[in-house]
Amino acid sequence: MILMHLTKEEEKMLNGEEGYAVRKSMEILVALGDIYGAERLIKVGSVQVAGVSYHNLGDAGLEFLNELAKDGRVKVLTTLNPAGMDLENWRQLGISEEFAEKQNMVIDAFTRMGILISCTCTPYLIGNLPRYGEHVAWSESSAVTFANSVIGAKTNREGGPSALAAAFVGKTPCYGLHLDENRVPDIHVKVNTRLVNISDWGALGYSIGKKAENKIPYITGIKDAEVDELKSFCASVVTYGAKPLFYMQGITPGSEMHQPPKDAVTVEDADIREAYENINDEVENIELVCVGCPHCSIKEIAAIAELVKGRKISANTEFWVATSRFAKQLADKRGYTEVIERAGGKFACDTCMAVAPLKGRFKSVATTSAKGCYYSRHNKMLTKMGSLEECVEAAVTGKWS
Numbered sequence: 307m308i309l310m311h312l313t314k315e316e317e318k319m320l321n322g323e324e325g326y327a328v329r330k331s332m333e334i335l336v337a338l339g340d341i342y343g344a345e346r347l348i349k350v351g352s353v354q355v356a357g358v359s360y361h362n363l364g365d366a367g368l369e370f371l372n373e374l375a376k377d378g379r380v381k382v383l384t385t386l387n388p389a390g391m392d393l394e395n396w397r398q399l400g401i402s403e404e405f406a407e408k409q410n411m412v413i414d415a416f417t418r419m420g421i422l423i424s425c426t427c428t429p430y431l432i433g434n435l436p437r438y439g440e441h442v443a444w445s446e447s448s449a450v451t452f453a454n455s456v457i458g459a460k461t462n463r464e465g466g467p468s469a470l471a472a473a474f475v476g477k478t479p480c481y482g483l484h485l486d487e488n489r490v491p492d493i494h495v496k497v498n499t500r501l502v503n504i505s506d507w508g509a510l511g512y513s514i515g516k517k518a519e520n521k522i523p524y525i526t527g528i529k530d531a532e533v534d535e536l537k538s539f540c541a542s543v544v545t546y547g548a549k550p551l552f553y554m555q556g557i558t559p560g561s562e563m564h565q566p567p568k569d570a571v572t573v574e575d576a577d578i579r580e581a582y583e584n585i586n587d588e589v590e591n592i593e594l595v596c597v598g599c600p601h602c603s604i605k606e607i608a609a610i611a612e613l614v615k616g617r618k619i620s621a622n623t624e625f626w627v628a629t630s631r632f633a634k635q636l637a638d639k640r641g642y643t644e645v646i647e648r649a650g651g652k653f654a655c656d657t658c659m660a661v662a663p664l665k666g667r668f669k670s671v672a673t674t675s676a677k678g679c680y681y682s683r684h685n686k687m688l689t690k691m692g693s694l695e696e697c698v699e700a701a702v703t704g705k706w707s
């Protein structure tokens with residue numbers, strides 16, 4: 307028995323009148339809605355689909371996508387998360403022919419569905435920018451957190467299949483973070499420390515994520531934040547434990563509508579030091595340096611170009627700049643690509659350090675990203691997190707100093 311109210315049109319979709327993909331999607335959405343007590347489906351303005359890398363999907367996932375692609379066409383703007391490789395320059399990143407063939411089949415299925423092959427976790431930097439208060443169905447935790455907190459859109463943290471289902475139906479079940487009563491902050495985080503580098507924002511996210519486990523933080527004490535800093539913080543805070551929504555007093559939208567909750571914790575210098583200690587391993591030789599988690603903005607690429615100008619990446623180290631193809635095209639035009647590649651750096655467009663098949667290839671990685679370290683450990687790498695300057699230094703010397 308279906309508990310959620312369905313309109314006549316939705317019932318027809320569930321009965322298969324719009325084909326296989328829509329029927330399957332309705333089954334997924336109705337099951338989710340019933341589990342979480344949603345009363346109805348609501349329209350979404352856009353969708354972000356994760357689960358793009360063949361590394362994670364495998365043959366079963368590819369088969370599932372091919373089935374849906376037979377008649378499934380998206381009804382709203384739908385963008386894609388990073389894939390397992392750079393779709394153009396996969397060879398230079400050491401990807402095998404076999405993997406590339408399978409990954410291209412995955413991309414082909416998404417293309418037939420009408421999805422924009424954006425392959426980035428920063429869809430908000432390349433045109434998928436929701437309005438304040440708009441309902442969307444995004445997957446990929448950093449993008450979900452950015453959408454909810456920095457943009458003020460409303461989305462649950464969708465899985466790949468439920469996001470795809472929302473794209474085919476144009477709707478999602480109305481529960482969780484779509485409801486205002488579930489968007490009320492429940493822990494006050496007083497930040498009493500100075501954030502200097504981009505990696506400090508990752509360390510802050512680590513600390514708040516641990517302290518605010520599964521809660522919505524209301525953060526005070528931060529005077530100013532740039533978009534790149536917020537995107538780094540979003541990736542970290544949700545990876546290490548908080549809900550994919552926070553309020554930062556005077557900085558993020560909606561913070562003016564809430565009061566700091568009574569339940570309070572503080573983040574001091576010692577907490578940031580502790581975050582670095584926990585994220586960093588004992589390792590000296592760095593085999594991979596990867597910046598761009600979440601994907602680099604054009605501003606970050608410009609900063610990297612400035613740092614590597616006239617220098618040479620160590621023969622023992624690979625230096626990857628992970629970004630969207632859109633940002634890379636801008637970098638081409640502005641001359642940053644040439645500077646970075648002349649130094650020996652490589653662009654990793656469309657992909658990232660977590661979803662590329664890196665297990666067993668590198669023993670150690672340095673990055674600016676706390677989230678990047680978390681997933682690299684899953685890939686059995688030793689990790690170092692530091693500033694952009696420290697990462698470039700590691701790429702040039704092959705060592706963490």
Ligand code: F3S
Pocket residue numbers: 387388427446448541598599600601628657658659660661677678681
């Ligand atoms: Fe993006 Fe991959 Fe990091 S999806 S947030 S670059 S782990």
